[in-house]
Amino acid sequence: MTNNDILKKLRVALKLRDDDIIKILALVDFRVSKSELGAFFRREDHPKYVECGDQILRNFLNGLVIHLRGPMPPKGEKKTPK
Secondary structure, eight states: OOHHHHHHHHHHHTTOOHHHHHHHHHTTTOOOOHHHHHHHTSOTTSTTOOOOOHHHHHHHHHHHHHHHHOOOOOTTOOOOOO
16 A cells, blocks of 8 residues: 555545645644645656655654644643643
8 A cells, every 4th residue: 555545545435625634734834735735645657746745744743643632732731631
């Protein structure tokens, strides 16, 4: 399974749109355009297909954690139980 496949499956499973993925990547200060993102979701035999690198997937996963859980509290500050 390639990084592109993982990104596609997460996109479908979490019902994310291109704008959502761009915002998630922006949470970790990683900028990507809509056209660059679209190239990751193309078929492998398409001429404008681009392979998703480890750095992009890693930043997406880190941004997804922030998106779903919220930002980490500063060190030394204890988290209040709910």
